Amino acid sequence: MSALSVFLGSVVMMATTYLLAGLGAVFGERAGIVNIGIEGLMLTGALMAVVGSYTSGSVWVGLLLAMLGSMLLAAVFACFTICLHANQTVTGVALNILASGLTVLLFRTVFGLNGMIPQIDTFEALEIPVLSGLPVVGAIFGQPLPVYLAFVLVPVCQFVMNRTNLGLKIRSVGNHPKACDTVGLPVYRIQAGAILFTGLMSGFAGAFLSTGQLSFFTEGMVAGRGYMVLAAVAFGNYSPLGVMAAALLFGASEALQYRLQVAYPVIPTELYAMLPYIITLFAICIYRRKSNRPVYSGRNYLR
Amino acid sequence: MKRICAKASGFFTAAVSILLACVITGILMYGMGYNPLDAYYQLFFGAVVGLSALSESVVKMVPLVFTGLSFAIAKRSGLVNLGATGQLYIGALCTTVVGVYVTGLPAALHIPLALAAGCAGGAAYGAVVGFLKNRFQANELITTIMLNEIATELVNCLVDGPMKDLDALTKFPQSKAILDSAVLPKILTGTRLHAGFLLALLAVALYGVFMKRTKWGYELRVVGMNPSAARTAGMSVQRTQLLAMLLAGGFAGLAGSIEMLAIQKRLMQSFAGNLGFDGIAVALLGGNQPLGILLSAFLFGMMSNGSNKMQMLSNVPSAVIYLMQGLIILFVVGRYLYSKKLWEGLIPQRKSRREEVRP
Numbered sequence: 001m002s003a004l005s006v007f008l009g010s011v012v013m014m015a016t017t018y019l020l021a022g023l024g025a026v027f028g029e030r031a032g033i034v035n036i037g038i039e040g041l042m043l044t045g046a047l048m049a050v051v052g053s054y055t056s057g058s059v060w061v062g063l064l065l066a067m068l069g070s071m072l073l074a075a076v077f078a079c080f081t082i083c084l085h086a087n088q089t090v091t092g093v094a095l096n097i098l099a100s101g102l103t104v105l106l107f108r109t110v111f112g113l114n115g116m117i118p119q120i121d122t123f124e125a126l127e128i129p130v131l132s133g134l135p136v137v138g139a140i141f142g143q144p145l146p147v148y149l150a151f152v153l154v155p156v157c158q159f160v161m162n163r164t165n166l167g168l169k170i171r172s173v174g175n176h177p178k179a180c181d182t183v184g185l186p187v188y189r190i191q192a193g194a195i196l197f198t199g200l201m202s203g204f205a206g207a208f209l210s211t212g213q214l215s216f217f218t219e220g221m222v223a224g225r226g227y228m229v230l231a232a233v234a235f236g237n238y239s240p241l242g243v244m245a246a247a248l249l250f251g252a253s254e255a256l257q258y259r260l261q262v263a264y265p266v267i268p269t270e271l272y273a274m275l276p277y278i279i280t281l282f283a284i285c286i287y288r289r290k291s292n293r294p295v296y297s298g299r300n301y302l303r
Numbered sequence: 304m305k306r307i308c309a310k311a312s313g314f315f316t317a318a319v320s321i322l323l324a325c326v327i328t329g330i331l332m333y334g335m336g337y338n339p340l341d342a343y344y345q346l347f348f349g350a351v352v353g354l355s356a357l358s359e360s361v362v363k364m365v366p367l368v369f370t371g372l373s374f375a376i377a378k379r380s381g382l383v384n385l386g387a388t389g390q391l392y393i394g395a396l397c398t399t400v401v402g403v404y405v406t407g408l409p410a411a412l413h414i415p416l417a418l419a420a421g422c423a424g425g426a427a428y429g430a431v432v433g434f435l436k437n438r439f440q441a442n443e444l445i446t447t448i449m450l451n452e453i454a455t456e457l458v459n460c461l462v463d464g465p466m467k468d469l470d471a472l473t474k475f476p477q478s479k480a481i482l483d484s485a486v487l488p489k490i491l492t493g494t495r496l497h498a499g500f501l502l503a504l505l506a507v508a509l510y511g512v513f514m515k516r517t518k519w520g521y522e523l524r525v526v527g528m529n530p531s532a533a534r535t536a537g538m539s540v541q542r543t544q545l546l547a548m549l550l551a552g553g554f555a556g557l558a559g560s561i562e563m564l565a566i567q568k569r570l571m572q573s574f575a576g577n578l579g580f581d582g583i584a585v586a587l588l589g590g591n592q593p594l595g596i597l598l599s600a601f602l603f604g605m606m607s608n609g610s611n612k613m614q615m616l617s618n619v620p621s622a623v624i625y626l627m628q629g630l631i632i633l634f635v636v637g638r639y640l641y642s643k644k645l646w647e648g649l650i651p652q653r654k655s656r657r658e659e660v661r662p
Contacts, residue, residue: 034444036385076633084637084645089383089444091636093583098629102331104622109335219622227448234445270460277449277456284446285439293442 002136007255009139012147015244015251017042017209019150021229022236022243023157024201029233030161031194032174034298036092037077038202039226040099045070045206047103050120050217051110059121059211066207067200073099074199078192085300096226104219123212144212146204157240170194174294177301187301202226231280238292250276313590317599319641320588320634328627332619342619349612350605356612358494362566364604366391366575368503369558370582371600372510373429373551375591379514380547381527386432386447387555388579389454390425394556395563396458397424399466399570402481402563413484418502418560425556426549428454433548437541443548451579459572466570478570487565499561504597506554511593513550523547555579577625581607584632603628 021038028035035041048069053062077095080086111118123144131141161167169190172180177187209225210217228250235249236242257272287293329339350360370387377384398421401413408416431450435441463476471477487497514520526533526543533540558578567574585603589595606628610621639645 036444036448080633080637084639086633086637086639087383089385090583090587090632093385093580094629094632094636096629097577097580097584097625097632101622101625101627101629104620105331105335105626108620224452227452231445231449234442268460268464270456270463274453274456274460277452281435281441281446281449281453284441285435297442298444 005136005139007259008137009142010255010258011248011252012140012151013143013213013251014254015247016143016147016150017205017213017225018229018232018247018250019154019205019244020146020208021202021205021226022232022247023150023153023240024198024205025229025233026157026236026238026240026243027161027170028194028198029238029297030174030292030294031170031191032177032294032296032298032301033081033191033195033198034088034092035077035195035198036089036227036230037073037095037099038092038198038229039222039224040092040096041070041073041199041202042206042209042226042229043096043099043103043220043222044073045203046210046221047107047206047217048203049207049211051106053120053122053211054110054118057121059123062121062211063204063207067203070203070206071196071199074195074202077199078195081195081300082188082192085302088298088300100220103217107217107219117216120211120215122215123208144208146208146212150208151244154240154244161240171294174296177296181301181303191301202229205229228276231277234293235280235283237287238294246280249279313592313595316635316638316641317588317590317595320631320638321602323634324627324630327630328623331626332623337619338617341617342613342623345613345616346606346609346624348609349616350609355494356608358491358496360601360605360608361500362495362497362604363607364600365497365499365503365565366558366562366578367581367585367600367603368507368596369554369561370578371585371589371596372506372582373555373558374583374586375589375596376510376514376523376554377547377551378586378591379527380523380544381530382432382436382443382544382547382551384429384432384447384548384551384555385444385580385583386429386450387551387558387582388575389447389451390428390552390555391559391562391575391579392454392458393428393559394421394425395559395567395570395575396454396461397421397556398560398563399478399481402485403466403479406482408484410484410488413482414487414564417481417485417564418557421556421560421563422553423556425559426553429548429550429552429555430545432552433545436548437545455573458570462570462572468569476572481564481568485564486568487561495566497561497565499565502557502561503600506557507593507597510596514593519543519546555582558582581628584628587632587635 021042025038045066049062049066052065053059077091080091081088123146125142126145128141132138169185173187173190181187232243232246232250236246253272253276257269260272261269332339332342349356351357373387374384398417401417401420432443432446435446436443462478466478468477468479487499489497522538522543526538526540530540581603585596585599588599606624610624613619614621
């Protein structure tokens with residue numbers, strides 16, 4: 001298999017983590033919820049997946065546990081922002097700090113302080129019969145199942161967001177909650193649903209990070225990817241398709257870092273690591289008024 | 304009278320939040336098989352009993368005061384500054400450049416120069432956020448996070464490349480040590496307590512005076528409370544928020560600067576840990592008020608100091624304090640939980656005379 005093919009494979013693999021969480025975040029953002037806590041949600045998901053996979057021996061149980069754990073934390077977020085009118089950004093930050101403590105505590109309780117890294121069940125690569133034999137793009141079709149699932153979800157999400165009643169409701173709530181409330185839409189319920197969906201997908205992303213991309217949990221392993229997801233959503237102009245483009249770009253820059261570190265040690269890898277952030281910064285400035293960013297973003301709707 | 308009431312309610316919120324966070328953390332610890340009472344005992348005694356423990360808590364408190372002020376001043380103008388981390392790194396970077404490469408200055412000149420460089424660097428980096436917001440309506444939440452990562456990578460890159468100390472024994476990526484003439488003097492022999500503590504007190508006092516007694520501070524508060532009213536009154540919202548970000552960056556830059564000149568002495572990768580985000584907790588718990596910030600910074604400094612002892616003596620991972628800090632922020636920011644209104648809606652009144660209009 002050629003080097004390019006392997007590279008493309010790792011791009012898709014690394015993009016999946018951003019994509020999964022990004023697809024959740026895009027619905028949250030469109031409903032007017034700014035969720036900085038995705039970092040913490042992903043971290044929780046990553047840990048719960050490993051715990052589930054370790055105790056039950058099945059990676060799918062791990063995934064389920066990861067989704068449940070993240071949704072539970074997302075429910076806390078929803079409770080504080082919607083019922084108690086807490087500032088969304090600050091609540092998100094609190095969630096991140098809380099998760100960084102809670103995961104360490106749980107991890108050490110389950111696995112001990114200086115335990116050996118046990119073998120756990122992880123997502124196996126699944127080769128698609130004909131496509132994986134193709135010359136350059138072959139490695140793209142030899143990925144774990146969640147990778148395909150993530151990319152299949154993109155058009156689904158795009159459709160739901162732009163062509164269905166539900167998507168319309170979500171977008172309206174983000175843009176003008178008062179008008180929605182006047183016509184009788186359950187604003188709070190829609191927002192809570194969007195938050196829970198963000199939690200679900202962040203949990204999936206975290207689970208994929210710890211049991212698909214890697215095969216164990218380390219403390220603080222999300223390492224800023226949650227913030228990258230927010231950047232991907234902003235860079236992708238708050239649409240699922242855009243998020244996919246951003247996720248692929250971020251995945252490529254991450255994959256490139258590892259390759260170039262080996263190939264050209266002269267150029268500091270930090271410069272490549274910086275690249276996605278700089279690009280996002282420019283992108284945000286360029287969108288300006290054409291942005292799909294909801295009008296009522298980040299503010300709590302008070303009845 | 305009204306002001307006293309407001310102060311009391313702020314204090315009440317903080318106290319109840321801390322208590323609730325402690326209780327919930329305790330229950331979680333108990334559930335995982337640790338002894339919470341022993342852990343809290345070690346946490347508290349490790350942080351305050353004895354001169355060395357107490358002074359170390361104060362040392363940990365100093366950078367938190369500055370990052371807390373950084374969040375607070377931006378918040379008062381209506382902006383959420385999540386960029387303290389980046390501003391802190393840029394401040395530390397500028398300070399290190401001055402502290403290492405500017406030679407032949409007496410301490411009386413070198414220290415202020417290094418501090419000023421850190422402050423200016425942080426302020427400039429903070430001003431970028433304000434500029435992008437004013438010029439391109441770029442949301443400050445995203446820009447600050449992006450700038451954080453850029454600054455972190457920049458420091459990582461520099462200390463592993465151009466600024467790396469090649470004479471050092473280790474191959475660990477770090478800069479050369481700050482020259483002796485730029486090191487902040489200690490103010491208590493036998494401890495690490497340094498002059499930065501006095502600077503922190505000064506900064507808090509200046510913040511209080513600026514907010515309450517100057518025209519700019521007044522404008523800043525008005526802009527934060529009601530931007531359209533401020534605009535009607537002829538104040539420039541954009542300029543005021545830029546000023547707020549400039550000052551916020553300056554405070555965060557000073558945090559990095561002082562940490563560098565007094566404690567770290569060498570620029571290293573990710574030396575600041577969570578200082579930037581902890582500042583948010585400090586500012587919130589302190590209600591963005593000068594005295595409140597000072598007290599809550601001390602509390603967080605205490606926690607971070609005592610947690611090491613707790614980990615050693617009662618085997619509870621020191622990361623527990625993050626759990627506690629997260630919960631404290633949650634309960635402070637969700638302070639509506641303590642308001643009568645919420646509970647009135649949930650608990651049926653005895654003689655429900657008051658239930659007419661509330662939808």
